[in-house]
Amino acid sequence: xxxxxxxxxxxxxxxxxxxxxxxxxxxxxxxxxxxxxxxxxxxxxxxxxxxxxxxxxxxxxxxxxxxxxxxxxxxxxxxxxxxxxxxxxxxxxxxxxxxxxxxxxxxxxxxxxxxxxxxxxxxxxxxxxxxxxxxxxxxxxxxxxxxxxxxxxxxxxxxxxxxxxxxxxxxxxxxxxxxxxxxxxxxxxxxxxxxxxxxxxxxxxxxxxxxxxxxxxxxxxxxxxxxxxxxxxxxxxxxxxxxxxxxxxxxxxxxxxxxxxxxxxxxxxxxxxxxxxxxxxxxxxxxxxxxxxxxxxxxxxxxxxxxxxxxxxxxxxxxxxxxxxxxxxxxxxxxxxxxxxxxxxxxxxxxxxxxxxxxxxxxxxxxxxxxxxxxxxxxxxxxxxxxxxxxxxxxxxxxxxxxxxxxxxxxxxxxxxxxxxxxx
Amino acid sequence: xxxxxxxxxxxxxxxxxxxxxxxxxxxxxxxxxxxxxxxxxxxxxxxxxxxxxxxxxxxxxxxxxxxxxxxxxxxxxxxxxxxxxxxxxxxxxxxxxxxxxxxxxxxxxxxxxxxxxxxxxxxxxxxxxxxxxxxxxxxxxxxxxxxxxxxxxxxxxxxxxxxxxxxxxxxxxxxxxx
Numbered sequence: 001x002x003x004x005x006x007x008x009x010x011x012x013x014x015x016x017x018x019x020x021x022x023x024x025x026x027x028x029x030x031x032x033x034x035x036x037x038x039x040x041x042x043x044x045x046x047x048x049x050x051x052x053x054x055x056x057x058x059x060x061x062x063x064x065x066x067x068x069x070x071x072x073x074x075x076x077x078x079x080x081x082x083x084x085x086x087x088x089x090x091x092x093x094x095x096x097x098x099x100x101x102x103x104x105x106x107x108x109x110x111x112x113x114x115x116x117x118x119x120x121x122x123x124x125x126x127x128x129x130x131x132x133x134x135x136x137x138x139x140x141x142x143x144x145x146x147x148x149x150x151x152x153x154x155x156x157x158x159x160x161x162x163x164x165x166x167x168x169x170x171x172x173x174x175x176x177x178x179x180x181x182x183x184x185x186x187x188x189x190x191x192x193x194x195x196x197x198x199x200x201x202x203x204x205x206x207x208x209x210x211x212x213x214x215x216x217x218x219x220x221x222x223x224x225x226x227x228x229x230x231x232x233x234x235x236x237x238x239x240x241x242x243x244x245x246x247x248x249x250x251x252x253x254x255x256x257x258x259x260x261x262x263x264x265x266x267x268x269x270x271x272x273x274x275x276x277x278x279x280x281x282x283x284x285x286x287x288x289x290x291x292x293x294x295x296x297x298x299x300x301x302x303x304x305x306x307x308x309x310x311x312x313x314x315x316x317x318x319x320x321x322x323x324x325x326x327x328x329x330x331x332x333x334x335x336x337x338x339x340x341x342x343x344x345x346x347x348x349x350x351x352x353x354x355x356x357x358x359x360x361x362x363x364x365x366x367x368x369x370x371x372x373x374x375x376x377x378x379x380x381x382x383x384x385x386x387x388x389x390x391x392x393x394x395x396x397x398x399x400x401x402x403x404x405x406x407x408x409x410x411x412x413x414x415x416x417x418x419x420x421x422x423x424x
Numbered sequence: 425x426x427x428x429x430x431x432x433x434x435x436x437x438x439x440x441x442x443x444x445x446x447x448x449x450x451x452x453x454x455x456x457x458x459x460x461x462x463x464x465x466x467x468x469x470x471x472x473x474x475x476x477x478x479x480x481x482x483x484x485x486x487x488x489x490x491x492x493x494x495x496x497x498x499x500x501x502x503x504x505x506x507x508x509x510x511x512x513x514x515x516x517x518x519x520x521x522x523x524x525x526x527x528x529x530x531x532x533x534x535x536x537x538x539x540x541x542x543x544x545x546x547x548x549x550x551x552x553x554x555x556x557x558x559x560x561x562x563x564x565x566x567x568x569x570x571x572x573x574x575x576x577x578x579x580x581x582x583x584x585x586x587x588x589x590x591x592x593x594x595x596x597x598x599x600x601x602x
Contacts, residue, residue: 194577196541216530216572217545238549238572241542254546256571259553261546282546298543305543328543342540349539371540390584416541 034067035152038094043079043101055141059159064403069094089119096152110134114144116151125151158376162420164198164207169412175209197241201248204421208242208251219253232270243286252286252295263297276314285329289336296330307341323361333379340373340382351384364401377422385415485599491516495597497555504550506558514555517597518562528600531555533573536589541575548573551595
């Protein structure tokens with residue numbers, strides 16, 4: 001691990017992104033084997049602004065799996081197939097090459113063409129054309145990056161996804177949603193009282209969260225399409241820790257009817273409340289397995305807080321974490337094979353992953369006050385909250401610990417990230 | 425809430441003291457056993473019915489010289505038991521609530537920043553419940569009490585050291601309408 005860290009420290013890349021980013025993303029480290037790719041600036045008609053290739057290159061670089069090559073030294077800058085001279089790209093060690101163009105259509109729409117080429121085999125891996133509104137250039141760039149990522153790594157990309165997080169600026173809390181690269185932040189709701197625990201519905205159209213706006217924690221569900229929101233749980237005491245069932249019909253929540261925090265399930269419309277745990281201990285932070293059959297949660301029934309698993313209908317719970325005296329905030333990977341959580345390690349709170357089958361544990365982060373881990377929809381990265389220079393910031397680490405990113409916002413605290421589902 | 429305060433015997437004493445003496449002297453009365461004060465001075469309550477309009481009215485819950493104005497019970501690290509030094513404070517609130525069955529309190533549990541938000545929310549809840557149990561033992565009805573938790577969201581002190589942490593591990597007693 002130390003050897004790895006030393007290696008990573010040589011790999012420090014900072015990339016400033018121009019434009020309206022709420023979050024600046026800095027990448028620390030990268031995969032052992034990065035794919036060298038040349039992303040040639042797109043040909044464009046005057047008037048088009050964002051360079052799509054710049055956004056594509058930033059996406060690929062941020063994943064840690066690609067080495068995006070400097071292309072300015074190459075004399076020929078091709079935009080279509082006949083202009084490509086493969087040996088020039090082989091000469092700068094490129095394995096893959098992307099080219100393309102943006103053309104303004106009558107009426108102001110844009111035609112974006114793009115090709116992904118294999119430099120060694122000298123053939124085309126992908127070629128697509130998009131007819132888009134001018135406002136969709138960044139979204140299209142993310143789509144192109146997703147296609148490149150999937151063609152070259154075999155896994156789906158997550159560049160078109162969104163993230164939710166909470167900011168605290170000058171005493172005001174805001175629930176925000178932004179593109180996965182930190183651009184296009186939008187405030188979903190804001191309040192002078194704390195807002196915590198945002199959770200995406202499986203279809204990405206709604207957020208559940210806990211708001212203290214009525215001076216006590218209440219669970220709300222808000223549509224991102226219409227902005228309309230509903231109270232899901234406002235019982236006496238605390239209403240917190242919402243977690244969507246995989247089908248989006250129900251939420252696991254935590255209530256304090258019986259004084260202590262206990263896990264319940266409730267329909268997404270606030271009906272059909274059912275209690276799942278019956279202990280005199282703390283039972284909280286429920287999360288469903290991807291198949292909906294089980295729920296992981298945190299409980300201190302054995303003394304300190306540890307993670308347990310029970311059937312999603314309730315019943316006996318089995319303890320699943322045994323290493324250390326404080327393991328909380330379970331999250332399960334999309335394939336159900338990896339459990340991520342926060343582990344106290346020598347007084348520091350860090351992101352750890354545990355192989356569900358073998359129970360083997362690995363600490364992934366090297367920060368100290370980590371919270372709220374959240375898997376990317378492809379399971380490759382884990383986004384989490386941490387503290388950098390005394391301020392709340394977001395960070396991400398690859399599930400193998402090799403790629404690390406830091407996302408910081410100017411002017412306030414950022415906390416409680418939640419990575420949204422894959423776009424359909 | 426106002427109605428219960430106006431009928432408060434305790435308040436009557438305070439108001440009487442207030443109208444005749446500088447406010448500073450009022451606390452002397454309050455530093456005695458509240459039980460004795462209320463019973464011995466109860467006849468004064470009737471004569472102060474008009475004082476409701478006085479801008480000088482003193483609410484025992486907010487009078488800095490009254491123990492009832494003290495609202496925070498502090499806890500040891502990772503603990504949820506009410507320490508002996510806070511028994512008088514909690515008992516005074518219990519007495520007030522028994523005497524004012526219309527009064528309601530929200531007990532707000534809090535934690536320091538270490539650990540995660542949702543788990544701290546649950547930990548803060550245990551502290552609120554610990555205070556509730558003391559109130560219950562003194563005869564306060566469950567109907568007058570709601571326990572909630574702010575977890576680590578509402579620190580009393582900023583900072584990441586024990587001095588700040590010790591101020592943040594607490595339960596606050598908040599009366600309805602405050």
